[in-house]
Amino acid sequence: MPPLAATPASVRVVTLNIDGKDYSARADETIIEVCRENKIPIPSLCYLDGLSIWAGCRLCLVEMAGQSRLFAACSTQVTEGMTVSTNTERLQRYRRTIVELLFAERSHVCSVCVSNGHCELQFMAQKCGVDHVRVPYRQVRNQVDSSHEAFRLDHNRCILCTRCVRVCDEIEGAHTWDVMGRGSDCQVITDLARPWGESDTCTGCGKCVQVCPTGALVKQGTSAGEMVKDKHFLPILARRRHAQ
Amino acid sequence: MNIDDIDELAQKHRDKYAGIETEVRVCMATSCQSSGAPLVFEALTGAQKAQGPGTCRVKGVGCMGLCSAGPMVAVAKKDEPPELEVLYREVKPEDAADILASVGGAPVARIHFPTDAPFFTRQQRIVRENTGIIDPESFTGYVAVGGYRSMVQTLTEMTPGAVVAEVTTSGLRGRGGGGYPTGLKWSTIAKMPVGQKYVICNADEGDPGAFMDRAILESDPHRVLEGMAIAAYAIGANKGYVYLRAEYPLAVERVETAIRKAKRAGFLGNHICETQFNFDVEIRLGAGAFVCGEETALMASIEGNRGQPKPRPPYPAESGLWGYPTLINNVETFANITSIIRNGGEWYAGIGTERSKGAKVFALAGAISNIGLIEVPMGITLREIIEEIGGGIPNGKAFKAVQTGGPSGGCIPAQHLDIPVDYDSLKTLGTIMGSGGMIVMDETSDMVDVARYFMEFCMTESCGKCVPCRTGTQQMHGLLDTIAKGQGTHKDLALLEELCEVVQATSLCGLGQTAPNPVLSTLRFFRDEYEQKLIAE
Numbered sequence: 097m098p099p100l101a102a103t104p105a106s107v108r109v110v111t112l113n114i115d116g117k118d119y120s121a122r123a124d125e126t127i128i129e130v131c132r133e134n135k136i137p138i139p140s141l142c143y144l145d146g147l148s149i150w151a152g153c154r155l156c157l158v159e160m161a162g163q164s165r166l167f168a169a170c171s172t173q174v175t176e177g178m179t180v181s182t183n184t185e186r187l188q189r190y191r192r193t194i195v196e197l198l199f200a201e202r203s204h205v206c207s208v209c210v211s212n213g214h215c216e217l218q219f220m221a222q223k224c225g226v227d228h229v230r231v232p233y234r235q236v237r238n239q240v241d242s243s244h245e246a247f248r249l250d251h252n253r254c255i256l257c258t259r260c261v262r263v264c265d266e267i268e269g270a271h272t273w274d275v276m277g278r279g280s281d282c283q284v285i286t287d288l289a290r291p292w293g294e295s296d297t298c299t300g301c302g303k304c305v306q307v308c309p310t311g312a313l314v315k316q317g318t319s320a321g322e323m324v325k326d327k328h329f330l331p332i333l334a335r336r337r338h339a340q
Numbered sequence: 341m342n343i344d345d346i347d348e349l350a351q352k353h354r355d356k357y358a359g360i361e362t363e364v365r366v367c368m369a370t371s372c373q374s375s376g377a378p379l380v381f382e383a384l385t386g387a388q389k390a391q392g393p394g395t396c397r398v399k400g401v402g403c404m405g406l407c408s409a410g411p412m413v414a415v416a417k418k419d420e421p422p423e424l425e426v427l428y429r430e431v432k433p434e435d436a437a438d439i440l441a442s443v444g445g446a447p448v449a450r451i452h453f454p455t456d457a458p459f460f461t462r463q464q465r466i467v468r469e470n471t472g473i474i475d476p477e478s479f480t481g482y483v484a485v486g487g488y489r490s491m492v493q494t495l496t497e498m499t500p501g502a503v504v505a506e507v508t509t510s511g512l513r514g515r516g517g518g519g520y521p522t523g524l525k526w527s528t529i530a531k532m533p534v535g536q537k538y539v540i541c542n543a544d545e546g547d548p549g550a551f552m553d554r555a556i557l558e559s560d561p562h563r564v565l566e567g568m569a570i571a572a573y574a575i576g577a578n579k580g581y582v583y584l585r586a587e588y589p590l591a592v593e594r595v596e597t598a599i600r601k602a603k604r605a606g607f608l609g610n611h612i613c614e615t616q617f618n619f620d621v622e623i624r625l626g627a628g629a630f631v632c633g634e635e636t637a638l639m640a641s642i643e644g645n646r647g648q649p650k651p652r653p654p655y656p657a658e659s660g661l662w663g664y665p666t667l668i669n670n671v672e673t674f675a676n677i678t679s680i681i682r683n684g685g686e687w688y689a690g691i692g693t694e695r696s697k698g699a700k701v702f703a704l705a706g707a708i709s710n711i712g713l714i715e716v717p718m719g720i721t722l723r724e725i726i727e728e729i730g731g732g733i734p735n736g737k738a739f740k741a742v743q744t745g746g747p748s749g750g751c752i753p754a755q756h757l758d759i760p761v762d763y764d765s766l767k768t769l770g771t772i773m774g775s776g777g778m779i780v781m782d783e784t785s786d787m788v789d790v791a792r793y794f795m796e797f798c799m800t801e802s803c804g805k806c807v808p809c810r811t812g813t814q815q816m817h818g819l820l821d822t823i824a825k826g827q828g829t830h831k832d833l834a835l836l837e838e839l840c841e842v843v844q845a846t847s848l849c850g851l852g853q854t855a856p857n858p859v860l861s862t863l864r865f866f867r868d869e870y871e872q873k874l875i876a877e
Contacts, residue, residue, distance in 0.1 A: 151651040152806045154846045166845055171651035193842045197811040230835060231815045256804060275646065275804070278629070280814050282804035 110176040115183065127169035127180055128156055138182055139191055139220055141198075141309050142257040143170040144330070146337035148266060150258055155191050155220070158182045166190075188224070195221050196229045201280060202238060203252040204310070210323040211311030217255060238283075243293030246316055247305050249284070254312035256282050260304035267333065272298040284312075306330070341606075341613035346483065346492045353484035357418070361395040362443050364388070365414040365425075365472065368400035369558045370590050371551075372410035376432070380411045383433035387440050396443055402559020404472035405463075407551075408711035409453065414472065415443055423460060429453040458728040459710050464691065464699045467675040468715045471559035476594050479601035482562040488607055490681035491566045494573055495615045498681075503574035504530050507677065509685030511697035516542055516633075516670030517745065517774045518850075519696075519763040525667065528657045529575040532665040537577035539568050539619075540661065540668040542638060543584040543591070546630040547746025548797060549705040550777030553671035555713050556701070557584070557591035560675070561598035565608065565621060567674030570681060572619045575667055580619060583638050585626040595623055630747075630801035634849050635660075635668045637803065648803045649849035670775065672701055692718030696762035700776060706743075707782035709734045716761075723757040726780060737782035741865070745774030747794045747801075748854030750861025751787065770861045772854075787866040788873060792820040794858035798851065809852025812843035816859065823870060829877050833870060837863070 108123040114136055121130045131138045132145070141153040149171050156169040161179035169182070181187070198204070198217060206212050238251035261273040261284060272295055276285045286292045305313045306329040314323040366372075366381045384398045404412045409429035416425035428439060428451045438448045455461075465471075475481045482488070494503050508523025529537060541564060545553040557564060568580045584592055599621050602608040610618045624642050631637045632647040639661045641647040660666025676698060680688045692698050696718040702725065703713055709731030716725060722742060726732065733739050741751040750771030752759070759765050763773050781790065799813040819836040822828045840856035847853045863870060 149651070150805075151848060154806050154808055154848065157846055168651055168848075190842050190846050193838070194807050194846065197815060198807055200815065201811045231839070232818065234814070255807075256810070277804065279799060279802040279804045279810055282810070 110174055112174050112178040114180045121174045123174065125174055127158060127172050127174060130174060131169060136182060138169050139223060140170060141216060141220060141255060144259050144307055145334040147259060147262040153257060154194055157187060159184055159187060191224045192226055195224050195226050196231055198255050199229050200231045200233045208320055209311045210314045210318045210320060212321040214324050215311060216309035241292050243291035246300055248314050248316050249292055250312050251283055253310045254284060255310055257309060259307040260284060260313055263303045263307045268299060268301050268303050270297045270299050273304060341492060342496050343492055346489050350484045353480040359395060360397045360418055363416055363418055364396060364398045365401040367404050367410060367412040369403040369555055371407040372412055375410040377411035379433045380413065380431050383436035387436045391440065399475055401473060402471040402476045403555040403713060405714060406710055406712045413439060423455055425455060427453045427455050462729050463715050464717045465715050466679050466699045467556060467672055467701055476559050476561055477597050479605055487562055488566055490678040491569050492613055494570050494681055495613055495617055500530060500574045500576065503570060506685040507680060510680045510688035512676055512680065512688065513696060513763060514670060515672035517772060519773060522673055525657065526574055529665050529667050534576060536664045537575055538661045538664055538666040539572045539577045539580040540666060541568055541582045541671055541674055542633060542668055543582055543671045544626045544633040544638060545775060546633050547775055547777045549779045550703050550746060550775050552701040552703050552713060552776045554588050554591050556671050556675050558594050561595045562602065563678055564671055564674045565598055565602055567677035568621060569619050570677050571667055573617055578618045580621040581642055582621060582623045583626060583642060584623055592623065631803045631851050634851060648805045651848060693760060693762045695764055702776045702778050704730050704778050706780040707733050708780040718762045719760045721758050721760055722752060733782050740783050740785050741781045743779040745772040746777050747797045748772060748857055749774045750857050751865060753865040770864055787862040787869045788824045791859045791862045792824050795820050798855035806848035806852060808843045809847040809855065812839055813855050815839055823873050826873050828874050830874055833874060
């Protein structure tokens with residue numbers, strides 16, 4: 097008896113070229129997913145496997161053959177025959193400038209930071225070759241919220257990647273975090289900008305602390321360089337998300 | 341309802357005012373109201389009442405265009421073209437008796453404004469054909485000048501495909517600034533599978549110095565609703581939103597009135613004009629964010645979320661409001677539709693240039709004699725607009741530059757004044773058509789200061805989502821400020837230029853991508869002004 101005719105797959109498989117090499121991918125995957133799967137380094141600070149796409153840090157921008165504008169690898173789905181360059185001289189220059197802009201925006205002084213040595217912004221600067229910052233530091237003093245019994249929020253070290261907002265909303269389901277304000281006045285807030293310790297919605301799960309790329313969200317009682325993330329957290333987050 | 345029924349409705353309105361020979365029209369749009377039009381209107385109606393019923397009617401109308409000379413009053417024989425009317429400028433309540441007494445005789449010389457000036461004769465009124473003539477709060481007044489006839493015609497005589505084809509033939513391009521072909525946008529959404537679709541009218545006009553959409557909504561709101569309804573029929577939508585900024589309270593009020601009256605007359609809602617077509621319109625107020633004029637941020641705002649842009653694709657045509665296919669067009673784009681259906685796409689395509697069809701409304705502001713709104717055919721030169729229609733630069737000053745396209749545009753210097761105004765020519769000069777704001781600057785303007793002003797605007801209006809726009813505009817503003825104060829170095833200028841490139845290339849939405857334009861264009865044409873301010877290292 098002949099086998100039953102296969103039902104057509106709902107998602108197609110495509111072949112694309114990244115930095116001169118061919119890769120296969122499902123058509124519903126984004127460029128960054130294909131790159132991560134194949135160990136092609138793509139810098140990003142807001143993207144996190146398991147959370148929704150934000151496309152705000154602009155570090156994962158890539159060049160595409162035949163297109164003059166750049167595409168964010170995290171929010172661009174692959175297509176058949178797509179030719180992507182992830183690390184051109186132009187992209188390197190832009191990434192370096194963006195990291196410099198982030199450093200100058202708030203107060204990122206690594207030597208006194210609780211996350212020194214465990215900070216994604218710090219790694220990013222090293223990877224992008226930022227040895228000094230050409231734009232003037234803005235020297236704005238922001239508040240620190242220590243009202244929560246277990247965690248601390250330091251706006252001076254926040255890069256507004258909104259990973260905390262998304263993990264709290266999408267994984268924990270509490271939606272304690274949100275963003276208020278405009279432009280550089282933007283701040284992540286708990287509830288309606290009340291102190292974190294007074295939040296009615298916060299479950300104290302600490303997911304936001306685990307996903308924070310910098311030293312903005314940390315455990316209470318940590319001192320310089322002591323804020324080390326739980327190395328099992330992010331893989332679990334991604335696995336649980338994909339299992340859904 | 342068919343064409344004959346609507347013609348009958350129009351005739352009824354005309355019969356009602358059959359005894360009226362002359363109309364005294366008082367501009368009741370925002371700018372004239374702010375200079376005292378309501379008092380003038382009161383005085384005129386009072387004086388007219390005192391005269392007793394006659395052949396003259398005092399009527400509140402929309403914008404007459406010459407906003408700097410308000411309050412404006414026009415006296416016109418009822419069915420005469422606007423060129424023949426007698427126009428009065430800066431009218432005071434005391435002038436009311438004289439104006440009424442002059443009807444049929446010689447105009448009141450001291451406040452008379454000649455309508456044979458180029459400001460009036462060089463215009464081509466399509467979108468603004470009724471503004472300043474009809475009462476924006478009267479539904480039947482709009483029907484009497486042929487309003488809703490195009491809608492009834494499309495609903496009863498045309499297929500959706502034929503409507504899209506007509507708009508495509510017209511060559512109309514989006515009037516909000518991008519210049520995307522309207523017919524192409526409509527056909528894309530029409531081709532999406534049948535199901536829930538939305539129509540959005542983008543009335544979040546936020547460019548400094550631009551007030552075209554406000555005037556259209558305040559002067560002829562039904563025209564926009566009619567355009568939206570025709571669009572909805574063409575693409576298969578049943579729900580529309582007018583996203584209107586709350587800073588335009590009068591426009592909000594008039595659009596609300598228009599929606600209410602159109603619904604009551606059966607021209608919006610279910611089974612419009614006894615057909616199977618349903619279309620309902622609601623207003624959504626913008627809370628003052630410039631970025632909400634960007635379509636993805638606008639839709640987020642309508643959904644009740646924070647007004648922040650999302651990466652495109654997916655484009656709204658595919659996945660827009662609440663994930664459904666959505667058509668977003670600007671106020672002026674919708675306002676063109678009724679004329680295109682009435683006169684045909686070919687007619688519209690006959691106006692303007694090869695790649696930019698029709699006419700465009702511009703808001704003249706700044707150092708120019710005739711501040712106000714004009715509608716001119718595409719392809720007219722900037723020189724004609726500024727020197728003839730605009731009446732040149734006041735106080736004997738020399739022209740220096742004209743800024744088009746708001747914070748996303750650039751400055752055009754005197755040597756390029758003969759360029760035709762169309763989407764593509766303006767692009768070659770590093771600026772854009774934009775929504776239609778034109779800010780004219782005379783020789784006293786400091787171009788570094790101009791760039792700093794626009795950068796400050798973008799900095800405060802950045803939503804804060806993406807890093808280059810949020811922090812880049814701030815750093816660029818800081819550098820421009822340093823240079824403007826005479827403390828900048830050559831290194832600062834080089835850094836500024838580099839930041840311009842990075843912000844332009846890497847920002848998430850149009851606001852950030854175009855924020856450097858005012859700097860780049862002033863650097864291109866007025867680099868010496870920057871360099872004069874630099875200090876040696």
